[in-house]
Amino acid sequence: MKISVERATLLKAVGQAQSVVERRNTIPILANVLIEAEGDTVSFRATDLDIEVVDKASAMVERAGATTVSAVTLHEIVRKLPDGAMVQLTDDGAAGRLTVEAGRSNFSLATLPKEDFPVMASSEYDANFSAKAPVLRRLFDKSKFAISTEETRYYLNGVYMHVSDADGGKVLRCVATDGHRLARIDAELPAGAENLPGVIVPRKTVGELRKLLDDDDTEVAVSVSETKVRFATPDITLTSKVIDGTFPDYTRVIPQGNTKKMEVDASEFAQAVDRVATVSSERSRAVKLALGEDKLVLSVNAPDAGAAEEELVVAYGDEPLEIGFNAKYLLEIASQVDRENAVFMFDSSGQPVLMREGNDTSAVYVVMPMRV
Known part of the structure; x- marks a missing residue:
């Protein structure tokens, strides 16, 4: 050669x-x-x-x-x-x-x-479809932060890609959760994906796939079977085994009855969380959110390190509420928002919180509260 x-x-x-x-x-x-x-x-x-x-x-x-x-x-x-x-x-x-x-x-x-050199055996694929790189990039980029790193719950160590029902009909959906936070992202169902078997794409594959999706004009051919998934561009073909396990019923975790609505500028919120979390102990990194009429007070009280407090102007008209969260989880979820406003839907201080971008329900995030 x-x-x-x-x-x-x-x-x-x-x-x-x-x-x-x-x-x-x-x-x-x-x-x-x-x-x-x-x-x-x-x-x-x-x-x-x-x-x-x-x-x-x-x-x-x-x-x-x-x-x-x-x-x-x-x-x-x-x-x-x-x-x-x-x-x-x-x-x-x-x-x-x-x-x-x-x-x-x-x-x-x-x-x-x-x-x-071992060559991966080719297999028959149940579903073959094409999607633009930005569509796949959004599905995986916005969900991958919630992938679990716990090896014992191996079936959570990836992104669950499947076909699901939504308000406007069937959608291509990616879901990831680690038990503390959850991301559910929807995209229009591409032609040919109707028979897609639900598969869990492993964390490492999601990371490698990202390198195929940089060019917005690229059309990616996706092939899926019960055991393998393949993503192909004109130059690169990525084939991967999928995780052999059953993804839990995530719909039970997504709260339906949360009525207390707070609307806040996403980047201002993320910066404020980051600032007050500076004094929190690394182990818990708990931030308390105190909601009152059109204001939000973020506070951290770490006896060994100090305390911090910051007030933000928000849109909130329901009864006062105090709730605590892991700062890292709040930052990761807030960083997914592409638009200006993040909408948080609360129920009570012990119940999970729902977050979305404005009125867009195609990207939904859930985070569990913690005691503060």
Whole structure:
């Protein structure tokens, strides 16, 4: 194999591959990226046996072929090369070495046989549909903060993507929860997604998927089966196993009877929470919200560190209410609001709170209160 690739193109392709590779693994071949060159295209394939990513790039292929080399080492080399450099990759086949040349730089890297590289088995998909990158980006970006990191409740370690009923008919919905907060995001149901089986997309896959969704004009082909999910753009294909478990009935957690409505400027609210939380003890980071007519007083009282209080002008006309929250959860939820106003719906000091953006019900968040 002998190819020449522009440095920026190579860096992007190898960067996507090396982020999938697990740093600590007992199978040497899994630390490698499979490089396959043919025609005028080179593809870079990496896997951790749960996720597989294939990134295609344009290249000048002098001699077709394939080999595998350490993904992290190759990425580090390409990253440190000067901008605009042409990088030549040469694999002589016999010596088990890949030569990387750019200008006066020359590297020789150990390779492993391409035959040893595991390729994820293809499967039949139950649903195939296309969606614009911004639609998928919104669904996953606004829900991923609520993914649980508790390994014991593994079925919460991802985003639950499924078809659901909403006021205007069926929608494509993503939900994530860790038991303390919940995010439920809806989008118009794309054609072909009607038979979508509900799947839990793992946290790592959600992180990798984000890199495919930067370009607003990109159309992403999504394929889903009971065990796998695949996202494909013209250049990159990301295939992942889904979490084998049953996502809990989240609809029971979303309060229906919350009538006390507070409307507040989202960024002002987030900044105020951040300021008063500065003095709270890291362990609890509890912030008390005291609601009165058209005003909100945020306060923190940490006996060992000090106290803080800040008053905000809000739209609130119901009876006074005092309720406490984890500051981190409030900040994360407030940061999801794209519009100016966040609407909080309360019931009582012990009941979960509902938050949405203005009158938009396609993005709904729930957060559990805490004692303060």
